[in-house]
Amino acid sequence: MRPRWLWLIAAAILVIAAAWLVHIPEARPPVTRPEVPMPRTLRPEERQRMLARLTPPSDAGVRRGAEVYDPMLTALSAGGAGSGVVLEVNALRNSPIGELLLECLAAREGRGNALQALQQMGIDPLRDVDRVGITEHGVVVSGDFRRANWEGLLGSATGTAYGDHGQITSVGPRSDGGTTLVATRWGDSLLHLGDSEEDAHRVLDAVEGRGPAPRPLLSPEQSYGELYGVLSGPDLARTLGGSELWASALADAASKVELHLDARRDVALVADVSGDDARKLEDLGKSLGGALAMARAQARASGDDDAAELLSFARVSPSHGSSLSLEVALPLEVVAKRLAFCRGGADAGR
Amino acid sequence: MTSFAVALDLLREAAARRWFLALGLALTGLLLLLLTSLRLEVVDGALAASRLFGQPLWHDIQAADVALRPVYRVASQIVFWGGLAFGVLSCADFAPALLSPGRIEHLLSLPVRRWELLVGTFLGVLVLAAGGAVYASTGLVVVLGSKTGVWTGWPVVSAVLAAIAFGGVYAGMLAVTVWVRSAALSAAAGASLVVVGLLATHRRTLLDLMGAGIGRTVFAALTAVVPPLGRMADAAGALASSAPLAPGGLLRLILGTLAFAAALLAVAVWRFERRDF
Numbered sequence: 001m002r003p004r005w006l007w008l009i010a011a012a013i014l015v016i017a018a019a020w021l022v023h024i025p026e027a028r029p030p031v032t033r034p035e036v037p038m039p040r041t042l043r044p045e046e047r048q049r050m051l052a053r054l055t056p057p058s059d060a061g062v063r064r065g066a067e068v069y070d071p072m073l074t075a076l077s078a079g080g081a082g083s084g085v086v087l088e089v090n091a092l093r094n095s096p097i098g099e100l101l102l103e104c105l106a107a108r109e110g111r112g113n114a115l116q117a118l119q120q121m122g123i124d125p126l127r128d129v130d131r132v133g134i135t136e137h138g139v140v141v142s143g144d145f146r147r148a149n150w151e152g153l154l155g156s157a158t159g160t161a162y163g164d165h166g167q168i169t170s171v172g173p174r175s176d177g178g179t180t181l182v183a184t185r186w187g188d189s190l191l192h193l194g195d196s197e198e199d200a201h202r203v204l205d206a207v208e209g210r211g212p213a214p215r216p217l218l219s220p221e222q223s224y225g226e227l228y229g230v231l232s233g234p235d236l237a238r239t240l241g242g243s244e245l246w247a248s249a250l251a252d253a254a255s256k257v258e259l260h261l262d263a264r265r266d267v268a269l270v271a272d273v274s275g276d277d278a279r280k281l282e283d284l285g286k287s288l289g290g291a292l293a294m295a296r297a298q299a300r301a302s303g304d305d306d307a308a309e310l311l312s313f314a315r316v317s318p319s320h321g322s323s324l325s326l327e328v329a330l331p332l333e334v335v336a337k338r339l340a341f342c343r344g345g346a347d348a349g350r
Numbered sequence: 351m352t353s354f355a356v357a358l359d360l361l362r363e364a365a366a367r368r369w370f371l372a373l374g375l376a377l378t379g380l381l382l383l384l385l386t387s388l389r390l391e392v393v394d395g396a397l398a399a400s401r402l403f404g405q406p407l408w409h410d411i412q413a414a415d416v417a418l419r420p421v422y423r424v425a426s427q428i429v430f431w432g433g434l435a436f437g438v439l440s441c442a443d444f445a446p447a448l449l450s451p452g453r454i455e456h457l458l459s460l461p462v463r464r465w466e467l468l469v470g471t472f473l474g475v476l477v478l479a480a481g482g483a484v485y486a487s488t489g490l491v492v493v494l495g496s497k498t499g500v501w502t503g504w505p506v507v508s509a510v511l512a513a514i515a516f517g518g519v520y521a522g523m524l525a526v527t528v529w530v531r532s533a534a535l536s537a538a539a540g541a542s543l544v545v546v547g548l549l550a551t552h553r554r555t556l557l558d559l560m561g562a563g564i565g566r567t568v569f570a571a572l573t574a575v576v577p578p579l580g581r582m583a584d585a586a587g588a589l590a591s592s593a594p595l596a597p598g599g600l601l602r603l604i605l606g607t608l609a610f611a612a613a614l615l616a617v618a619v620w621r622f623e624r625r626d627f
Contacts, residue, residue: 021609
């Protein structure tokens with residue numbers, strides 16, 4: 001008599017055979033969300049970087065308190081802007097994504113590009129620039145500008161002195177009829193480009209500790225990722241553009257969006273959206289999640305696998321009280337594939 | 351051979367219970383419904399005009415076999431899905447009847463092995479399903495062929511595919527019955543397998559829409575094994591309408607479905623061998 005468990009072994013073998021047989025390979029690969037770590041807090045190396053940037057108060061005796069501060073973030077906060085974004089140029093440049101972007105830029109612009117023009121003026125954007133911050137009151141650039149040819153760049157080697165280490169230079173009206181550019185230097189490490197002298201004074205006062213402390217736009221603890229910042233709801237709606245319906249819904253529900261983008265290898269973006277009305281925020285999260293799912297299914301149905309792949313990398317986490325989180329993860333391979341068209345060469349992709 | 355004897359016995363029982371008559375009447379009614387609702391005179395008229403005038407009367411007219419392709423495709427889908435639904439409902443009580451007190455003891459007292467009893471029941475139901483599907487498709491081919499002069503055997507082949515698909519479903523029904531002798535549960539198991547088979551057809555798309563977790567894992571495991579019935583139906587439709595098929599794909603589907611049915615039968619036999627009656 002045969003052992004009964006032979007039937008079970010036969011069943012197991014047959015099930016495996018059935019699974020193998022009915023699994024007919026499809027033309028398109030399965031979409032799997034990559035396991036990319038999301039920027040949620042300061043990494044150890046970022047904490048070290050943040051601590052190294054903190055500057056002790058000025059010796060002039062007019063500083064408001066004794067606490068250390070980050071001049072770049074203080075300068076960004078000076079105008080009282082509701083939105084601001086900081087790009088860690090140095091960190092990004094030294095990442096694989098940065099390499100890809102530079103290759104792309106070089107392939108598109110050729111050798112006579114803007115980077116080389118700046119290098120001729122004594123500033124190598126890839127080596128001397130540390131961070132670039134943008135607010136509605138201007139652009140703040142931090143780095144090492146000791147070798148900068150200010151006369152070539154701004155038309156004057158020195159400007160009007162202001163405060164302990166400030167120099168303000170007005171660069172004449174632009175040829176295209178634009179407003180006057182006011183360049184403000186603080187020592188050899190900070191450059192602010194704005195539209196008015198009032199902005200310049202505010203930046204220097206804030207950095208040197210004069211007058212009331214500005215409301216911080218970003219704290220040093222928020223300086224993680226290769227790009228980070230804060231956007232107000234209306235500013236985000238304006239930035240993203242798109243349909244009027246989405247823009248007004250976004251501006252209505254979101255009062256603030258905090259962005260952090262990690263681009264050390266893979267690209268991971270976290271956008272924490274906060275709002276005053278929890279119900280509206282919940283609806284916004286559900287709408288975004290639904291729109292992503294629909295767009296993904298639509299892209300699949302219409303055979304647009306590229307769009308479906310990109311959409312599958314985005315996820316909306318449900319709102320918890322007064323905030324929700326949008327996460328986008330793009331593996332380096334996908335970014336490289338997307339940038340292949342502008343890098344040229346054998347893997348140009350088109 | 352004993353299994354075939356059991357299968358024949360089941361067919362005799364089905365005939366005695368007027369199953370064949372009911373099945374034949376239902377299929378004939380379905381064919382008549384299809385025939386009366388189709389405007390076949392368009393094809394017939396075009397053929398007559400061609401014969402009468404020596405050339406097509408309408409220059410945009412299609413060849414009759416091309417014009418009939420959608421009809422054969424629809425018919426094969428009706429045979430496939432209609433056959434599955436009819437089979438699940440009408441065959442649900444065969445196995446519970448086999449295991450009913452008194453009868454099972456009598457059968458086990460005969461010189462029949464237990465596995466032969468189960469395999470014979472499975473084969474009997476499979477022959478019943480294949481007979482119904484082949485009858486329906488052959489009837490359609492004969493009716494359309496006699497009206498249009500277009501004769502094709504592919505709809506009959508596609509009906510055999512439908513019977514093979516039902517075999518996979520019925521094996522599951524039989525396995526469930528060996529555990530719990532209930533016609534309702536057997537029908538529910540069959541219906542569930544049809545639904546899972548449909549989901550397995552769109553497995554990749556559905557997995558793309560699911561977030562990582564235990565639900566996705568269970569779904570992935572389940573739909574990896576159950577034959578994709580929608581793909582079988584598509585293949586049957588393509589066969590019936592003489593549409594192109596991916597080379598090798600159909601053979602793998604058929605073999606996979608047979609392996610799935612055999613696996614469930616093996617589980618059923620394993621359980622049946624352990625049961626006391």
